[in-house]
Each structure stands twice: as structure tokens, then as C-alpha cells.
Amino acid sequence: MSARTLTLDDLLGLDRYEIDEEQSHIQVDQSRCQRCQLQPCLTVCPAAVYVVTEGEVTARYENCLECGTCQIACDSGGAGGITWRPPRGGFGIAFRYG
Amino acid sequence: MEKFDAIVVGAGPAGATAAYLLAKAGMQVIVIERGETPGSKNVSGALLFSQVYSEIFPKFWESAPLERAIVGHAITFLGEQTSVNLDYRDLDEGHVPHNAYSVLRARFDPWMAQQAEDAGAMLMPGFTVDKLLQENGRVVGIEAGGDALMADVVVVAEGTRSGLLKEAGLRTDEYHASDVSIGVKDVIALPEDVITNRFQCLNADEGVAYTCVGHTGGVEGGGFLYTNKDTLSVGVVAKIDAVYKSKLQPHAILNEFKAHPFISRLIAGGEIVEYSAQAIHRGGVHLIGQLYGDGYVVVGSAARLLLNNVMTLRGMDVAVASAAAAAKAILAAREMGDYSHTALAGYEQNFKATNVYKDMVTFKDTYPLLENERLFHVYPELAGAVLGDMFTVGAKPSKKGLKALRDDMRGKVSLWQMLMDMNQIGKGLVR
Numbered sequence A: 001m002s003a004r005t006l007t008l009d010d011l012l013g014l015d016r017y018e019i020d021e022e023q024s025h026i027q028v029d030q031s032r033c034q035r036c037q038l039q040p041c042l043t044v045c046p047a048a049v050y051v052v053t054e055g056e057v058t059a060r061y062e063n064c065l066e067c068g069t070c071q072i073a074c075d076s077g078g079a080g081g082i083t084w085r086p087p088r089g090g091f092g093i094a095f096r097y098g
Numbered sequence B: 001m002e003k004f005d006a007i008v009v010g011a012g013p014a015g016a017t018a019a020y021l022l023a024k025a026g027m028q029v030i031v032i033e034r035g036e037t038p039g040s041k042n043v044s045g046a047l048l049f050s051q052v053y054s055e056i057f058p059k060f061w062e063s064a065p066l067e068r069a070i071v072g073h074a075i076t077f078l079g080e081q082t083s084v085n086l087d088y089r090d091l092d093e094g095h096v097p098h099n100a101y102s103v104l105r106a107r108f109d110p111w112m113a114q115q116a117e118d119a120g121a122m123l124m125p126g127f128t129v130d131k132l133l134q135e136n137g138r139v140v141g142i143e144a145g146g147d148a149l150m151a152d153v154v155v156v157a158e159g160t161r162s163g164l165l166k167e168a169g170l171r172t173d174e175y176h177a178s179d180v181s182i183g184v185k186d187v188i189a190l191p192e193d194v195i196t197n198r199f200q201c202l203n204a205d206e207g208v209a210y211t212c213v214g215h216t217g218g219v220e221g222g223g224f225l226y227t228n229k230d231t232l233s234v235g236v237v238a239k240i241d242a243v244y245k246s247k248l249q250p251h252a253i254l255n256e257f258k259a260h261p262f263i264s265r266l267i268a269g270g271e272i273v274e275y276s277a278q279a280i281h282r283g284g285v286h287l288i289g290q291l292y293g294d295g296y297v298v299v300g301s302a303a304r305l306l307l308n309n310v311m312t313l314r315g316m317d318v319a320v321a322s323a324a325a326a327a328k329a330i331l332a333a334r335e336m337g338d339y340s341h342t343a344l345a346g347y348e349q350n351f352k353a354t355n356v357y358k359d360m361v362t363f364k365d366t367y368p369l370l371e372n373e374r375l376f377h378v379y380p381e382l383a384g385a386v387l388g389d390m391f392t393v394g395a396k397p398s399k400k401g402l403k404a405l406r407d408d409m410r411g412k413v414s415l416w417q418m419l420m421d422m423n424q425i426g427k428g429l430v431r
Helices: A008-014 A030-032 A068-077 B012-024 B050-055 B105-118 B191-198 B240-246 B250-261 B261-267 B316-336 B346-354 B355-362 B362-372 B377-391 B401-409 B416-431
Strands: A026-028 A050-053 A056-058 A082-084 B003-009 B028-035 B047-048 B069-078 B083-089 B100-102 B122-125 B127-137 B138-144 B147-156 B180-187 B206-213 B222-225 B231-239 B271-281 B297-298
Touching: A008 B271, A026 A056, A026 B047, A026 B100, A026 B297, A030 A056, A030 B191, A068 B180, A068 B271, B003 B012, B003 B138, B003 B401, B012 B028, B012 B050, B012 B105, B012 B147, B012 B316, B028 B105, B028 B147, B047 B050, B047 B316, B050 B316, B050 B355, B069 B261, B069 B377, B083 B261, B083 B377, B100 B206, B105 B122, B127 B147, B180 B240, B180 B250, B206 B261, B222 B261, B231 B240, B240 B250, B240 B346, B250 B261, B316 B355, B346 B355, B355 B362, B362 B416, B377 B401, B401 B416
Parallel strands: B003 B028, B003 B147, B028 B122, B069 B206, B147 B297
Antiparallel strands: A026 A082, A050 A056, B047 B100, B069 B083, B069 B100, B127 B138, B138 B147, B180 B231, B180 B271, B206 B222, B222 B231
């Protein structure tokens, strides 16, 4: 059968990114994340950018598809710890099909 | 300091349309786009409905990079191992433009931006607008990459992710997770002739679009499959709050949808070439955002202008219609030499006169349907079960339709509930 099921990492590996090595476009306020019960960011991000490492929510911003979902989920169902801004001009995801 | 007549933030359909119309009328326009090329940040399904486009860009189908003309629309209900497919085809080969075309945004958006450039607008790709500049509560320009640019009017066309107005303190209405969906999509490559044959098209210019309900992990949402030239766009759209409550990640929901035997047969042999995602406001006349203020207008999905009537999800043509309405108001404001919110109020009146707005009003009662979870996990299964009963000659005596329906409903939905839901569907889509 087709399109054998790819892992998320495989899928993200197909996409083209211009990674900003100098700065992340996502800021995470740990103090807010610590008191967040639901942590919707861990589920809703289509690129699983948000992961918990050593008890802290970290953002693997280089995988970001720039869909805007995390900010909405965090403000609405989370504790408002995420601040997502567009990457600097020319950086980030560059869709070839879109 | 550089001063333009108009600054457009974002070179998607809304921004490109506004820039095209303003430049064509002789205004000095600059379009600032954060992608290195227009479209490189943009994701849609994507179906482009022709009517509004053809009013602004006559004969666009002759030069725009379109994938296939959509000659067939299907609504498909997916049960666990069943599918019920309502397949509409317009088999009149002669007429152009077709109702809709499939497009890929990274290829299509550059064409739109080119129309604006050809009309005289200046395009500045690869720059992120960092903030709106204000003087005495009036928007007077933008800052991008450390440089300030001034203008009489700023057109905010930065899409669903729009954050500039909020940061400038000009927008207070927040998004709610229940009003926004997450769309995820695979673009799957298949040879052109395989697609043509598999979807029963006459040639590589014809294509079809499936809207699917069911088999999305029990999450309120739907799936879609559109044919492009030599790729398929296959995705799911699910409400953000339903996704985080389900604890199912979006790509897992997409995988479940693609694993349904109805879908897996249609994509068999294909190779995924890109994975993308986009937050999609559900739109609707009651959720339209702020459209204008002193020195600025907001167009397209930045103003939450979308139209979802279950059958079709329209964003691009709605964006074009709003941008045209805004451009008309800006040109009138230029005549008066006044870009205050009073002068720009014509935008709202112009937009309310469009068919797009009238469609939004017509389908205002469709929105409760998108909240009705039985639509996503009871009825698709039920449709398959009832038809299965009617077609199957089995060991048990056959039943007529209504008896089969009553038996299959048992334990899933009461008759009373179903009548209520039918009424809701009727109100939303039929009468």
C-alpha cells in the first residue's frame, strides 16, 4: 500500500527550512508553563515543536511550520506561556508546494 | 524617510489583490512579504473558486499556474470499514472558467504578486514587518528589519497569524481555540496519467475534490483530497480545542484518515513530497474581525474572513473580495485626502455589498453543525451500515430501509436526537 506511514521526523525531513541559527522566534515563559494543567502545545503542534525536557517546556523552533496553532491553543487552553512571532525575514519554513 | 501612498503587509491573495488594484489606479504601493518568495509561507487545501478571481483578474485561467480544473466534487462519509460517496460531476467540457481549480500556493501566489508588480507595485520579499508605527493613535507606517517606512494607509494582509494589530494595541478580540482549526496536509506525488485515470478524468486538465467526514480520530473535523497535476493534496482540518482534548497529534489524525481503505486506495503508490500545516479560522459572519481604523485596513484571513459551509471551505476568494472592497474604499479616501477610520468605513459597506458577504449571511446557521460531534462520529458510520444492510444478501432476512436504519441507530443515537440533528442540517444547508 502506499505512502508508507512516515514518522513525523521523516515528514519534517521532506520540508525545506532556512534555519535561523542565531535566534528562536518562539519564546516560552516557564513560570506560566509550570502551572499549566493541560499543556495543549504538546498535542496541537503539527511539528511537535514543543517537548518537555527535564521538567521544562522547550521549543524546537527549527521544526516550526509557522501555522500559528500553538499561540491560539496556548492563549485559549493553556497558561499563555508561548510567544510566537514570525521568524526574521527570509528564515524559517519555505514551502515548495504549499 | 521613505514614504509611499500605501504599504501592504503580506503578498498572499488579499495583499496581492489590494496592491494590484491600488497600483493600477496610480498609487505608489510597496508590498512587504516575509517569505523569500511570495507563497513560500502559505498553505491552503487548495481550491480556488473562479468567480471572484475572474472579476478582478479577467481570464486568469489563461496565464495563472493552476493545477487541474475541478469538474467533480464529492462528499464522502467514512465509517470504520465503509464509505458512502455522493459524487457530483459537471461533465460539460466546453465552459471556461470552471467553477474551481486546484492550486499549490507556492506556485500560485507568485503569479498573483506578479500581477501587482506588473501594475506598478514594488515587491519586497524576505522582510518581516516587526511592528506598525503610530502617531496620535493613527497608523502611519511600519518597521521592518530596523527600517521605518511611512505611508498614507497600511493594508494589513498578514493572514491568520496576524499579530501586528494586537501588538499595536489596536485589536483586543482574541482568538478562541474553538473558532480555529488546525489543517495538516501531505502533498503526495503520483504520475499525471495515474491521477487522471484513477479519478476518472478525461485528461490532465481535469480533476476532482473530495470532502470527507468521519475517520479523523473521533475529533470534530474533516478530511479532504484534491487532485493536482502530478500530486494529490491530502489533509485533515480539525478544531484546535478538540485536538488538544483528544491528545491526538495532528499528524496522527492525518495518518488515521489516510489509512482508511477508501483513502489509502486513492493514494496508493504515491510518495509524500511535502508536509505542511496552517491554522484556519472558521470564519462566519458573526466572527468577522475588525476591518479598518485610522490609517489602516485589514483584509483576508487577517480579518478572519473565511466561509465554511461544510461543502466548501473558502478563503482565497473571500480574501480577494475583501481586498477589492478595501481598495475601492482606499481610492475613495484618496480622493478626499483623508485616511481616517471615518473615511475608510466605506470598506465595510463595500464588502457587505459583495456576494461573498451575502453567502456568509446565507450560511450563518451552518456553524452549529461544525460543533455537532454526532456528525463526525455517528452518522458516517450509520450511513455505511444502513446501505450495507440494504445491499447485502446475508444469512438473515433482508430489511427495508427504515427498519435497517432503526436497528443500526440502536445504542448510537435516539430517533429524537436524529430528528433534531436533521433539523439542524436542514437549517444550515437546505432551507
